[in-house]
Amino acid sequence: MTATPAQPYSPSKPRARRARGRIPLRAARDVLTLTMLPLIAALALPATFAGGGTRRWFGGRAENQRAEAQAAKDAAAAAFYELDSAQRDLRISIETINAVDDSPAARRAIADFEALGRRIDEASHRYIGAVDAHDLDRDDLDASSASRARSELTAAKDELTRVKQELDRFARSLGPLLDKAETQLARLAPAVERARQALLAASTALDTARGGGLKADDLAARLAALSPELTKLNEGAGRHGVPQTLERAGRVTREAEAIRVEAERLPERAAEIDRRLVSLRTRAQALTTRSEQVEPILSELRRRFTVACWQDLQRVPEVAVDNVRQAEAKLAEAQAARNEQRWADATALLSTVRALLNTTDEAVSAAGERLNRLNAVQKDPEQEIERTRFALRDAQRLAMAGRNTPDPRHAGPLDAAVARLEQAIAGLEGRHPDYWRFLTETEAVRATAAEVVARIREERGAGAP
Template identity: 80%
Template sequence: MKSHASGHGSGTGGSAVRRFLSLALLPLPLLALAAVTLPAAFSGGGNRRWFGGRGEGQRAEAQAAKDAAAAAFYELDSAQRDLRISIETITAVDDSPPARGAVSGFTDLSARIDEVSHQYIAAVDAHDLDRDDLEASTASRARAELTQARDALNKVKDDLDRFTQGLGPLLDKAETQLARLAPAVERARQSLLAASNALDATRAAGLRADDLAARLAALAPELTRLNQGAGRHGVPETLQRAEHVARDAEAVRAEAERLPERAAETDRRLVSLRTRAQALTTRAEQVEPILSELRRRFTIACWQDLQQVPEQAAATVRQAEAKLAEAQAARDAQRWPDATSLLSTVRALLNSTDEAVSAAGNRLQRLNAVAKDPQDEIDRTRFAIRDAQRLAMADRHTPDPRHARPLDESVRRLELAIATLEGRHPDYWHFLSELEAVRQAVATVVSRIREERGTTA
């Protein structure tokens, strides 16, 4: 037992000496590390702890790589969220091929983001950098994997930034439309309200405005669709619908506000046209005495085309009066478009009658003047011809045949017309008509010359 005990004691002492000598021979850093780990060794073994020196540097580098990868991950995640919002903005208003291409590109990018994100998460989960027993080699491997994950995250982030920049035109267009959406819908609602208020005021004035009420009621389904929102019907369609509703409601409002004045104007026109029809009836009755004088004093060619004026005037006035009665009925029924159309017809009928009745009186007046002294008409025509001839010769030694021929023909026609006055019963109306035609022909030549010379002088 003793020798066993001695042997045991000497063996123990030898081990202690070897351990002391080995410690004495260690390099200083490792000596310090050993000094730290000795208590654990003497306490009976167990998990080995290490701190300080190169191992602590590896842990710090791994932790720095982890922090950098985390920053890259969160930066990429934030950029992806922003990009998703941009894509949703674009798709809300645009279904064009470029917009569909943007959605496809975002889908591909999202798949790559998921891939590098899983790589990063796997690297983080694989290494607990806070463990007391973390090996230097494990820390070095963690740093490498986390650095690789960070680089992958940054590369995808760069690609995402370039993709986002390329969406600029699409996004600007989409944001512009979205910015227009809320104001457009609000304008439509306000226009409908204004139209409804104007319609109420019109009815309060005793005007039914049934057609306007029907047009306003037809916009009710459109308002319902507007209230359902762009999420259901799409931004472009909602914008178009809002503009349509605002435009139609504004038209109803404007017409409703004008309706009292329209009614008053219709009443004024009815009175005015009725008075005019009565006056034309009186004037038409005076055509027959004028025709009698024309028949008595002038040849048949001077008045034959006026023979039917009294009868036609009376018939046209009767037709106008019938239309006036229809217009009055339409006004009483508040059928404003019908009343307006009928009044326009009445005015056209009375205008034509007025011209026919006036033609008889004007004919007699002109024939009396030319029969008394035709020289005024002759002088007017000769002056027109001479003025055109001077223009044709301006800055020229000889006139252009294209201008000279019609002017010479005008002189010939004038002389022939003057010759017709030498008979016993001259056709003064032919004379007047011929001289008017000559002056018109001369005016045509003058216009052509000025056009060719580029001047209106």
């Protein structure tokens, strides 16, 4: 608000009037002069005291005070305008932060701005009151009134300037919050557009898959569930908030992208399920043939080795037949799910079939491997013994490396492993040795040696003594 400059004060100056006219006779002029002289003197005397001389002296002082008051008024008006402009600019920044940021720092900044607003209102009211209290344009403004006006207007201007400085400091402190808010606002439009484009791409991919004879009902349902989210995005951040809109746009983009990828993979997924159906069906048939060979292997194990060497394999033929039967039933269910395009169900069923066949394969293979290992150790147990002793010696050398005596934490398990190996070797003596127990014992001894070696290396790698 800018005050209108006062018009310069120009006091009127009385003028003496002179009578005009012709005097034809000199005598008459002299008589007239003598007659009018006392009257002129009488009229001129009071004019000297009450006229132009006194008015001009007082008017000069008042004019100076009036000019100074007017200058103070103009300066206060300029300060008021600068503060008002700064407040309006800062309000835009505060509204930007408020729309985007709900952090404690942002809430504190908003509260501080409201407090500053009250300070600005107080300073503004003081300025407006000072302006309204003094009419600098009136003719009878005296020097004391002008001086008082100048003093009050100067004080109002100083107060406005102080508040403006506080406002400037506050504005500078908002830098990080404002940068963060503006960054989020800059992300808003691109994020919403990405969400829209992702939805469009997902819809296009779904239409393409359907055109190829694939139903994709589950993907269509997931895409339809995003429709309310798109509506909220279209309603804008002004209604739902900038952070919420950014989060919603990101979520819609991710889900739409996932739908698009799955829709584009549907033909490949269908072909992959078809391949797995064929492969697992062939494997089940092969396991049926292999499981029939388990019984002859068990017969040989029973004939040549003790009960402990084959007792745990007794149910392998029965389990193999049962597992293959279950696998074939699950394969039929998977084929039906594939025909109905229930892709998730088909995939889960095929995983179950694979697990059943893996278990059967391991059981069937275990019988043949058992016979091979028992044949090998029966023929030459020294090979297994030497292999185990080598593992123990390697662990003992590592335990003694850089030491005069081994660490009891390492020596104890290794000594026990040595004793265990000797007992296993002693068990081979006799008419019917338990070769399977011998093999399991040597495996356990080698496992102990490997654990000690791993522990030593870990401790030395960590800097332990």
